[in-house]
Amino acid sequence: MALIPVDAALERVLEGINPLPAEEIPLHDGMGRVLASPLHALRTQPPFNASAMDGYAVRASDTLDERRDLSVIGEAAAGARFPGSMGQGQAVRIFTGAPVPDGADAVLIQENAESVSDRTIRAAKPVEHGRHIRQAGMDFHAGDLLLEQGRRLDPGALTLAASSGHARLLVHRRPRVAVLATGNELVNPGETTGQDSIVASNSYGIAAIAKEEGAEIIDLGIASDNDQHLSSLFAKARDTAADILVTLGGASVGKHDLVRGALAEAGMELSFWKVAMRPGKPLISGRMGAMHVLGLPGNPVSSLVCAELFLRPLVAHMQGARHEPDxxxxxxxxxxxxxxxxxxxxxxxxxxxxxxxxxxxxxxxxxxxxxxxxxxxxxxxxxxxxxxxxxxxxxxxxxxxx
The missing domain is CATH 2.40.340.10 (MoeA, C-terminal, domain IV)
Incomplete structure (x- = not known):
């Protein structure tokens, strides 16, 4: 099989990918998940005209005369509005986030308010109409589209969703990625190594890349260079409903490179083998029923580079997200x-x-x-x-x- 260009290989890997089914999750579990539907505001924010500063709710026209005294008739705090309305020559002590009383059209910040007596103030300088007031709906209105379908949720998006009234979110299911290292020479980290042993390190980096994109990891461990053992672990990947099977090593043409043949025996439909890239030439891509298969090279750097180029976008696309490489x-x-x-x-x-x-x-x-x-x-x-x-x-x- 001839070498396939990198761009063409990626197109084949992503060909026919449909986002995984949607599921509803609590808002606090949303970090890194991908929205399965557009998110609209359930409420208006702010829901009322709110003070942006600590000071006094006033009528702007009452502050034009710097000699005019204003009677302080009450107080408004966040969560506790002033219950009445305000008339000419009156003011209400107000704090940031509090609803602006009826009759007021500006907030005189406390630095510009001179105390005349316990219940009387005077404006040190005039305040403009609407100054220091956050108008109702300034951020968004009920029904507004806030986040598009396919948006990966980050701290800002989650805060916006919460502010707009959403306690639960509809997101795509996380892809399940089964990772299988192969080779008689491999041992797990921390195990005693023989004279000819190599520590199986690739699995950890590959799993980290997949998890970073939002996948759940199924660790299949290490397969020996044995067709029967390989086949049993391929079956385990299917039995655990893996969406993607990633094999590490055994993808080349050496005597002990059995993975490609074993995958074919297990029913994999091969899309391509060997990519015109360095490192990472012996890359396998195919399908085993509904399960996507990526056979990555055994050399650590080759497998990591291939995972960046092919596994990362595959996991993203399965969640309905676009992968935009930096x-x-x-x-x-x-x-x-x-x-x-x-x-x-x-x-x-x-x-x-x-x-x-x-x-x-x-x-x-x-x-x-x-x-x-x-x-x-x-x-x-x-x-x-x-x-x-x-x-x-x-x-x-x-x-x-x-």
Missing amino acids: MRSAALGAPLRANDERQDYIRAVVRHTAEGMIATPFTRQDSSQLTAYATANCLIIRKPHAPAANTGDDCRILMLHR
Whole structure:
């Protein structure tokens, strides 16, 4: 099977993806979830004309004459409005958030109010009509569209939903992602390692990427290089109703790379195998019934890069959200040689300078080296057949974190 370009591979991974069914959740569980329907205001905010400052509710016309005394006839606080109405030459002591009394059309802030006696004040300077009053509905009205369907909920969105009267939210179900590491050489972190053993580390990074996008993780552990063992764990993924099965390792063409064949034996319909990218060429994508399958390479950096490019958007799309990678422009901090037919994702550190962003690649880019990946905050993207580039040349970067 020929190498498939990265963009075409992503299109195939996302082809035919429909958002998962909706479920209703309490507001306090909404962080990171994706709205399954538009959210409209159930109330008006503010629900009344409210004071924006501490001071006195007055008639603006009464403050034009700085010598005029105003009688203080009562008080209004947040949650406790002044029960009557206010006439000419009168004022009501008012606090931030309190309803503005009937008859008042401005708030004289307390710094500009001179005390004449216990129940009398005078305006030190005139106040404009409507000054320091938050008009009813200034933020939103009942029925207004506040959040679009497909919006991923963040602290601001959740606060808005609460303010508009929603105690529960309709969101898409979280995708269930089953993660399976493969290889006889693997042991779990903390276990005694043999002379030829390797700690299974990829699972943790891949699970973290999926969880960051909102997925629930099913840890299938480690499968040995054995068709029967692989098949039993594929079946377990189906039995646990996984939406996505992610396998790690065994996707290449070596004698012990059994995953692709085992997936085919288990009924996977292959979409593609091998992507024109570096790192991450031996990538499997397919379907096993309703379950999507991504077979990621075993090298740690390769699997992490592939998860950023393919697993992250897949999890987002299953929730009805659009994944928008953080792509930016920068200047190269070091020269790069000409590229071949594969698209490169080069680990680098980007820094902000007075001249702009400068992305400096690590000298060594071996796909087994995690130290550089953990230090990197971006990937420099090099198109296939890109010519040699010099320090200072423009480049495109994918931000991993800020």
